[in-house]
């Protein structure tokens with residue numbers, strides 16, 4: 001199983017403002033010393049030494065994650081605007097998949113607004129499978145893609161090979177050699193986490209979740225679902241202070257997320273659904289605070305910021 005982040009930002013797309021880009025360039029220029037420019041090696045060393053918030057960006061697209069199973073099967077977690085660059089990348093693949101399996105965490109705009117622009121879904125030979133525990137899955141998706149919200153409909157223009165799977169709790173979804181299960185999350189209107197197990201590796205996608213006290217119960221359903229995952233992507237939108245201010249908004253702080261992941265003995269933990277108001281610098285500062293917080297709990301869990309373009313393999317532990 002190989003996982004790639006295409007959209008990591010919460011709530012709404014956050015393209016980089018020209019002012020922010022200018023500030024980044026200006027800060028980099030101020031750091032250059034003449035000897036940094038002398039050779040190709042020195043230039044590369046200089047760039048590699050820049051802080052991650054300056055040289056890169058986590059990206060501004062809303063949630064979309066690609067999961068490729070070992071046999072090449074393509075699972076897509078959420079259909080935020082990250083689904084648009086995913087579609088472009090798939091169009092360049094020589095042997096792109098003929099079927100896509102799209103699991104929707106819930107139907108807030110940031111999790112479905114890329115779907116109308118997923119070019120593959122318009123090709124008559126492509127098979128599109130949609131999954132959710134919500135019985136109205138088909139109605140909701142078709143309803144949001146019609147006049148006056150969008151000029152064309154799923155029924156008229158997209159492939160006729162579209163299948164809507166409402167999954168219930170007893171039912172495991174089997175796709176290729178993978179087994180997918182789900183659990184409901186605390187979020188206004190509901191949201192669902194998906195666990196993908198292939199071979200002996202487990203990956204969990206849990207976005208739009210406000211962790212609460214009972215989630216920490218060692219015998220509770222949440223702990224049993226999350227325990228021992230090789231990689232967990234979790235909504236850690238806020239700082240602790242902001243999560244208190246925004247109690248009941250349906251998102252977690254990174255510190256509570258770390259605490260939960262440590263208790264579940266997660267191996268790799270990815271901070272996700274980044275607050276659109278936070279600067280890149282603030283997001284990376286949250287990452288460092290999260291690592292410090294895990295170390296204080298004597299945990300060796302690897303913690304990373306979900307960034308567009310990052311590829312992870314839950315079977316291979318990476319150092320942080």
Ligand SMILES: [Zn+2]
Pocket residue numbers: 010011108110111208273
């Ligand atoms: Zn969201």
Ligand SMILES: [Zn+2]
Pocket residue numbers: 106108187191208250
């Ligand atoms: Zn939401």
